[in-house]
Amino acid sequence: MTLHQLAPHVDEEAALAARAAWLHFAGGKTQGEVAELLGVQSTKAHRLIAKARADGLIRVFVEGPISGCIALEERLKADYGLQFCEVVPNIDEGPLPLRTLGVAGARYLRNLIESAKYRMIGMGHGRTLATAVDLMPSVAAQGTRFVSLLGGLTRRFAASPFDVIHRLAERTSAEAYVMPVPFFANTEKDRQVLEAQYGVSDVIAMAKEAELYIAGIGEVDRKSFIATAGMVDEEDVDEVMKTGACAEILGHFFNEHGEHLPNSVSARAMAPRFSDLKSHRIVAVAGGTSKTRAIRAILAHGLLFGLITDEATAKRLVSLKPGREPGKKNGKPAPG
Numbered sequence: 583m584t585l586h587q588l589a590p591h592v593d594e595e596a597a598l599a600a601r602a603a604w605l606h607f608a609g610g611k612t613q614g615e616v617a618e619l620l621g622v623q624s625t626k627a628h629r630l631i632a633k634a635r636a637d638g639l640i641r642v643f644v645e646g647p648i649s650g651c652i653a654l655e656e657r658l659k660a661d662y663g664l665q666f667c668e669v670v671p672n673i674d675e676g677p678l679p680l681r682t683l684g685v686a687g688a689r690y691l692r693n694l695i696e697s698a699k700y701r702m703i704g705m706g707h708g709r710t711l712a713t714a715v716d717l718m719p720s721v722a723a724q725g726t727r728f729v730s731l732l733g734g735l736t737r738r739f740a741a742s743p744f745d746v747i748h749r750l751a752e753r754t755s756a757e758a759y760v761m762p763v764p765f766f767a768n769t770e771k772d773r774q775v776l777e778a779q780y781g782v783s784d785v786i787a788m789a790k791e792a793e794l795y796i797a798g799i800g801e802v803d804r805k806s807f808i809a810t811a812g813m814v815d816e817e818d819v820d821e822v823m824k825t826g827a828c829a830e831i832l833g834h835f836f837n838e839h840g841e842h843l844p845n846s847v848s849a850r851a852m853a854p855r856f857s858d859l860k861s862h863r864i865v866a867v868a869g870g871t872s873k874t875r876a877i878r879a880i881l882a883h884g885l886l887f888g889l890i891t892d893e894a895t896a897k898r899l900v901s902l903k904p905g906r907e908p909g910k911k912n913g914k915p916a917p918g
Contacts, residue, residue: 595630596637602627603634641688641719654896658889659901662881664863665886669896678873681714682892687714687867690890691796695754698724704731704789704854706797706832707745708807710867715749723756729788731795731832733763733776733852736812761785763815765833767850776852790858799868800830801876818847829876831866831885832859837873840882863887869895878902 598620605611605619617627634640651669658667670686672679694700703727705711707729734745742765751758763782767773776782800807802822807832809819825843827835833851835843842856854862865888868877874895880886881899891899 595633598828599630599634599637599838602630603640606631607640619802624770631839638716641717651896652894654893654900657900658881658896660853662886663884664881664886664889668888668890669893670890670893674893676708676870678870680709680896681893683710683867683869683890684713684717686890686892687711688716688718690865690867691715691718692721694794695721695723695726695756698726700726700729700793702729702788702792704729704792704795704862705746705750706795707734707742707747708798708800710798710869711746711796712749714867715746715753718753720753723754726754727757727759727784727788728754729759729792730761731789731792731797731854733761733765733767735762735764742813759785759788761789761852763852765808765852766818767852768846770846770849773850773852788853792862795832795854795859795862795864797832797864797866799866799873799877799880801873802827802830806830814847816856822847829879831864831880834859836879836883838879838882840879840884842883859885865890867891871895871898874898 588632602616602620605616606613612711613627613631614624616631617624620627620630622630648671652670654669658664658669668686668690670682673682673685674748687710694703703726703774707730715813728750730745730747734742734747736742747759747760750756761782763776763779768778777786798807802819804816804819808814809816822827822830822835822843822845825835825845826837827843827845828838829836833853834856835845844856857879864886866877866880866886867890870883871890871894877889877895878899879893881889
């Protein structure tokens with residue numbers, strides 16, 4: 583077998599696009615200079631750079647404070663007792679600004695990994711966190727490990743498209759531990775059986791040892807992530823809604839006043855117990871007009887240690903009267 587046969591297949595056009603993008607964005611070359619260096623026409627260089635952008639090969643991080651966002655951060659920390667808050671300008675519109683939140687979440691994850699501050703980080707899942715990991719550049723983990731906080735399968739044992747652990751392992755080459763069970767078991771007894779299984783119990787133990795939890799926040803309706811991703815049935819959603827729940831985080835539900843609402847659905851969650859949440863630092867990456875009510879509910883409970891959100895959502899949150907005593911702090915120095 584020849585070396586050519588052993589070599590992996592390379593998409594020459596994609597490789598050329600990556601080279602053109604590198605010369606343009608990292609090297610500061612004009613499109614004309616890129617064309618000359620690559621030996622192609624200027625129009626071809628333009629198409630290559632556009633292809634690199636469309637294929638997601640370009641990820642830009644801007645470091646530096648933004649005055650309007652800083653004021654919102656300080657207000658949210660004061661109103662809701664947060665120890666850490668980051669508000670970022672909106673770069674996309676709509677009820678769920680995934681790219682805005684994804685870029686901010688990606689930067690936060692990258693900084694956490696590069697700082698090597700935490701030996702074990704527990705990860706939730708969902709559309710926002712999946713976008714953040716997808717937008718994060720490859721970065722070598724310096725001893726940081728990741729563990730899934732939630733069952734990563736649907737009720738029918740299909741893989742969730744929004745489970746982030748595998749993506750994190752690929753991006754960081756870090757040790758990452760999955761929980762290969764459904765997010766919600768069929769019954770509470772089934773949950774107890776699954777938790778006792780060899781391997782699953784080890785992951786649960788590691789999750790308890792994690793020094794930081796990173797999670798998304800979900801609304802409670804039939805269009806929510808846990809419903810559309812097949813994590814729960816519509817009947818389960820209806821049951822939870824009857825309790826007055828409007829927010830979900832890591833398998834636990836809350837009403838608009840921030841009151842925790844234990845129920846038969848959360849009792850089946852393959853997720854940390856509520857007492858574990860209360861004893862851990864939790865940073866949520868969440869935003870969007872459709873989730874403002876849910877985010878405020880979680881903030882009102884005082885469960886969060888930190889919040890990363892978009893500017894439009896932050897403005898809506900500060901316009902609402904806090905549901906908890908202003909200035910009441912949730913613990914310890916800010917993470918990350």
